[in-house]
Amino acid sequence: MKPQNFEEKIVWYTLIGTYGLYFLGAQFPWISGMSWFLTIYLCKKLWNQPDNTPNEEKIFIPSGIWVWIISMLVMGLSLVVGHLDFKLGNFQLITSLVDFTRSWALLALIPLIGCLNIRPQLIYRAVCIICLHSLIVIAITFVAIKLNFAISYLSPLQAIGKGGRTYYRVLIGASGYDPMAAGNEVRMQLFTPWPPALGLAGNVYFFLAREETNRKWRWIGMIGAVAMVWVSVSRAGLVCLPAVALITWILTVIFTKPKLQIAFGIGSFFAGIVAPLVIDLVKTARDSFTNARAGSSKIRKILKEIELYRWKEAPIWGHGISEFPGPKVTEHMPIGSHDTWIALLYVRGAVGCTALALPMLWSFIILLIKAQNSTTARAGLCIVLVLFIFGFSEGIEILAYTYWPGLLMMGIALKEKLPNRINANQEEYVLS
Numbered sequence: 161m162k163p164q165n166f167e168e169k170i171v172w173y174t175l176i177g178t179y180g181l182y183f184l185g186a187q188f189p190w191i192s193g194m195s196w197f198l199t200i201y202l203c204k205k206l207w208n209q210p211d212n213t214p215n216e217e218k219i220f221i222p223s224g225i226w227v228w229i230i231s232m233l234v235m236g237l238s239l240v241v242g243h244l245d246f247k248l249g250n251f252q253l254i255t256s257l258v259d260f261t262r263s264w265a266l267l268a269l270i271p272l273i274g275c276l277n278i279r280p281q282l283i284y285r286a287v288c289i290i291c292l293h294s295l296i297v298i299a300i301t302f303v304a305i306k307l308n309f310a311i312s313y314l315s316p317l318q319a320i321g322k323g324g325r326t327y328y329r330v331l332i333g334a335s336g337y338d339p340m341a342a343g344n345e346v347r348m349q350l351f352t353p354w355p356p357a358l359g360l361a362g363n364v365y366f367f368l369a370r371e372e373t374n375r376k377w378r379w380i381g382m383i384g385a386v387a388m389v390w391v392s393v394s395r396a397g398l399v400c401l402p403a404v405a406l407i408t409w410i411l412t413v414i415f416t417k418p419k420l421q422i423a424f425g426i427g428s429f430f431a432g433i434v435a436p437l438v439i440d441l442v443k444t445a446r447d448s449f450t451n452a453r454a455g456s457s458k459i460r461k462i463l464k465e466i467e468l469y470r471w472k473e474a475p476i477w478g479h480g481i482s483e484f485p486g487p488k489v490t491e492h493m494p495i496g497s498h499d500t501w502i503a504l505l506y507v508r509g510a511v512g513c514t515a516l517a518l519p520m521l522w523s524f525i526i527l528l529i530k531a532q533n534s535t536t537a538r539a540g541l542c543i544v545l546v547l548f549i550f551g552f553s554e555g556i557e558i559l560a561y562t563y564w565p566g567l568l569m570m571g572i573a574l575k576e577k578l579p580n581r582i583n584a585n586q587e588e589y590v591l592s
Contacts, residue, residue, distance in 0.1 A: 161281065161285040164279075167278055171278055171286070174191070175283070175286035175289070176290070178293070178351055179290075179293050179297065182350075183332070184315060184317070185314070185316075185318065185329070185330050186315065187327075187351065187562075188262070188323060189317060189320075191266075191561035191564055192261065192561060195265075195269040195270055195273065195564070196261070198273045199273060201276075202272065202275060205219055205276075206221075217277060220575070221275050222575050224522060224526050225268075225271050225272055225275065225571055227518065227519045228272075228519045229268045231268070231515040232265060232268040232515070234511065234512075235260075235264050235508060235515040235516070236257070236260055238508040238511045238515065239257070239260055239512075240253065240257075241477040241511075242474065242478045242481070242509065243256060243480040245474060245480065246474075246479060248481065256481060258322075259323060262323060262561075263558045263560060264557045266557075266561065266564065267516075267556075270560065270567035270568050270571065271571030272571060274568050274572040274573075275571060280371070280569060280572050283368060283565050283568060284369065284381075285372060285374070286565070287372075288384070291380060291383070291385050291388070292384055294350055294388050295380075295383070298350070298388075301348055301350075301391075304332075305346060311330075311331075311332040312330065313329070314329050314330075315328040315329075315330060327353055347391070347392060348391040348392060350388065350391075351562070352559070352562045353562075355393060355394060356392060356396065356554055357554065357559050358388055358391070358392035358394065358397075359396060359400075359550075360394070360396075360554055360556070360562070362386070362388030362392060362397060363389060363400050363550070364565065365381070365384075365385040365388065366381075366385035366386060366401060367543065368381075368565060368566065369381025369382050371536070371539050396552070396553040400546055403549065404542050404546055404549070405542075408531070408542055412528075412531045412541075459493055460499070462489055462490050463490055463497070463502075464499070464502045466487075466495055467495060467503060467505060468502060468505065471505045471509070476509045476510055476511060477511055478504075478505070478506060478507045478508040478511075479507055481507065482495060482497050482506075482507055483495035483496060497555060498554075498555070499551065499553055499555065500552070500555055500557065501551050501552060504516060516551075523540070523544050523574060524541065524544050524548075526574060527540045527544060527574070536569070536572060537573045537576060539569050540573025543567070543569060543570045544570065546566070547566075
């Protein structure tokens with residue numbers, strides 16, 4: 161598998177060089193810079209594209225990606241209005257806009273890059289290589305833990321790139337202990353800024369690696385991705401992976417096969433009979449999920465309650481920024497952090513929350529239709545579901561640079577054209 165054009169070379173070498181970028185502390189600024197560079201490159205190619213360009217090489221931007229672009233522009237508008245409403249000052253506004261270009265903006269730019277001539281197979285293989293690298297790093301980390309060895313340093317690029325020390329800190333060896341968890345369990349973060357972010361990246365990489373056609377690389381990729389989720393000890397990650405796999409199987413397999421629909425219906429009937437037992441099991445699982453890190457769950461619950469209560473102060477446009485530091489009751493964790501959906505209501509108001517929900521719902525519907533006949537669309541559908549689920553526990557916008565191959569695949573899937581064959585009056589019509 162080798163890149164065949166300029167855009168594929170950038171994507172390929174950036175992906176397989178993930179750990180190299182991480183050890184340099186350059187991952188955060190490089191991915192955001194690459195996204196803007198390839199966006200400008202796409203606009204230039206689109207502007208200079210001749211009318212006689214072959215259809216298979218022609219660049220076009222589908223409606224699904226336009227929805228993401230417009231929605232993120234609205235998100236940016238809500239940022240500006242929130243700052244003006246609370247008189248946060250010009251310096252804070254400029255700082256927030258710069259941060260916006262490296263977070264929320266990537267949710268539109270990276271899918272847009274998918275409109276370039278980038279083969280999904282290239283992404284699948286590169287992701288499998290990253291997962292292989294992760295298996296090696298996990299093994300080294302386990303040895304380092306036994307030897308109580310660790311190297312941690314702050315990349316000098318932080319002085320140039322700004323955006324928070326966390327995104328430039330490099331950790332090699334033993335990873336962080338979670339003081340809120342029973343037994344001070346060890347959690348790995350590998351190339352991400354914190355362990356739950358690795359759970360998110362692992363989920364995204366699993367559903368990309370699953371589409372690799374080479375059997376050997378597919379298994380390496382899936383095993384590596386599962387290992388990433390496992391060592392992150394992310395509760396959301398451990399729940400999300402099987403949940404998304406089951407949901408997509410139901411949506412793309414059962415709903416298209418009558419025999420499976422009948423079997424599923426019979427199974428649902430018997431499930432209703434044992435519903436009380438199932439409910440008890442769900443409650444037990446939920447309690448275990450919460451008690452696994454009771455301190456963390458308590459703080460997250462308090463944060464959500466405060467965010468929902470204070471959302472009433474600015475219901476339309478939000479407060480503009482997170483409140484940092486937070487009160488003592490949240491262990492000084494910022495109000496408007498630690499998740500996406502509820503935090504958005506506080507920071508960006510109803511406008512910002514809608515600006516994320518609308519393109520996500522739009523993409524889900526389009527990719528669900530395409531996924532009945534396309535593995536590329538199925539991969540994109542899985543990415544949308546993973547982001548939706550993780551939105552309740554992580555800030556998906558600031559972590560876009562860690563799972564960006566998923567956003568790129570979503571853009572490729574939205575761009576993909578599929579013929580819909582409809583049999584009407586014994587005649588077949590092909591709709592492009």
